[in-house]
Amino acid sequence: ATIAVLPGDYIGPEIMQAGLAVLKAAAATTNFDYQLKSYPFGGAAIDATGEPLPEATLKGAQAADAILLAAIGGPKWDDAPQRPEAGLLAIRKALGLFANIRPTQVIPALVPRSPLKADIVSGTDFVIVRELTSGIYFGEPRELAADHAIDTMVYQASEIERILRAGFELAQTRRRHVTVVDKANVLATSKLWRQIAEQVAPDYPDVTVDYEYVDAAAMKIVQQPTHFDVIITENLFGDILSDEAATITGSLGTIPSESRGISGPSLYEPIHGSAPDIAGTGKADPLSMINSIMLMLRNSFQANTTADKIAKAVAATLAAGIMPPDLGGTATTESMTNAIIEQIK
């Protein structure tokens, strides 16, 4: 297994190092065999080459069996001609990573960390399936003039069908309930989403479907998060709703995500940003990266034994009260990581 490693910026390299140390320890006990290849990406790549996604990084990512990304961006590149985020959009597009899978799960131990009341948030367990390579993120024309600006939200029917099917298939492995989120009372693209959803749904007779406007969905995520199982939505709505959803878990620093292509490697990354404010302080929570690695082990390598090892070690560490600051504890990135590695050994 070849893994492309993109450490990125600010806390990115710190949590990547932590995650890889945990992976190494777990792999040693289970004979999971892998090779790491590290590439500059984002701000680090701009500094090194002038480009957020250098050719060699893209090539390396394309050739790998899976990609690990930590986090990119930050104030340092605010006025750079190209921003680190441009690299993220470019790699998504180049690798055809059309399905971003974002789990929102509230485990009982973390209910007290949620900003929501316990009776509302308890039992929350849903996944947002966000379209990631089309919509207003990529549509043309795009224009920025002194007196006006234009962005274009375009969807091909085939792009909509593909992501809907990915979501319906995921729902079949879960509680068989899909919520398609759109703004079909206003947008033409949303009307097409809804039409295609209505055509595709009968192919999954075991799955219940409901439709929700994006504004109503933004309400329900806060009011009644246990309503959801699988939310399928377009790129921009998915960006907003998945961050809103992550917040209600109260454990942003622990949440991984997967971006899947049609074929080729998936990309795994924490959902949080590069946190320039805590970079270098040892306060970064390594769990999001460790959870991203677990997700990679399971979904790209079917290495469930190795993933289970890590999962148990993390659970034991948390149960022992060793927690990072964002979960209310005092463990540093390093002490947290070492504690997990001790548990693995």
Place this chain on the structure above:
Amino acid sequence: ATIAVLPGDYIGPEIMQAGLAVLKAAAATTNFDYQLKSYPFGGAAIDATGEPLPEATLKGAQAADAILLAAIGGPKWDDAPQRPEAGLLAIRKALGLFANIRPTQVIPALVPRSPLKADIVSGTDFVIVRELTSGIYFGEPRELAADHAIDTMVYQASEIERILRAGFELAQTRRRHVTVVDKANVLATSKLWRQIAEQVAPDYPDVTVDYEYVDAAAMKIVQQPTHFDVIITENLFGDILSDEAATITGSLGTIPSESRGISGPSLYEPIHGSAPDIAGTGKADPLSMINSIMLMLRNSFQANTTADKIAKAVAATLAAGIMPPDLGGTATTESMTNAIIEQIK
């Protein structure tokens, strides 16, 4: 004062009747002089004329000093060639109602109704200033074909400047803190928003400005709602964020909004929908309509004495434990309304 009355659909006419009864009682004690003219709008207008915004309704609204709208839409018109919502977009555009003002205030008595924990939500008091007549709601081209669809997000610099100035001016009457919400790391229109905000901000040296991406703002509304004073944002982001924000108050059924034009009448309406599920049951909360009327009295007619009368009567009624079902009580639309009228007399 001439007030155009658009009762709308489902619970719309029920809460409109309640609101107007309260207005009548309060006006009688303060000699506030007004004339009502009622027009069909939304689904009711489709039934009567085939159009959600008939010419006579638009003319009447244009000629009025203020417009009261209850709520429109519902499943009855799902397959109508024109939907009730089209009337809403059309009246916003025709009257140039470019600034939608949505207060999000959590009064101490309602903290227990919020889905958020008390320590997070207590003291929340902010206003979302949403651009309402441009962006992806109105941009051309808009296309719906079998194999693709297109929506266009366009902003003129003048449209952005106008709404920003409205927001900054509002902030000067409040805690002098503006948050401009955009997606400037991806969208050209957002980059223009941010450029213009940076140009406009120095004209309001007493106002602090910060910038937030829409996904981060969706997080912060749940995590730290007391951070905000005035949020200024474009049409679609405002739609999503203002509904999310309304939810954290736990009192959706009480929140009014104002849509302001450059000149001409403002439109006042509850932020909730027409609630087909409770229409005819007496469960509709009249407070959103009553609060809309108070807002109208203050902002369009400077009739503060009349508005104060109503405010005191509402507070006394709630303090006496008379509450609608959505606030945890058992009062009907009618009994709630009568109790408030009794307090006025």
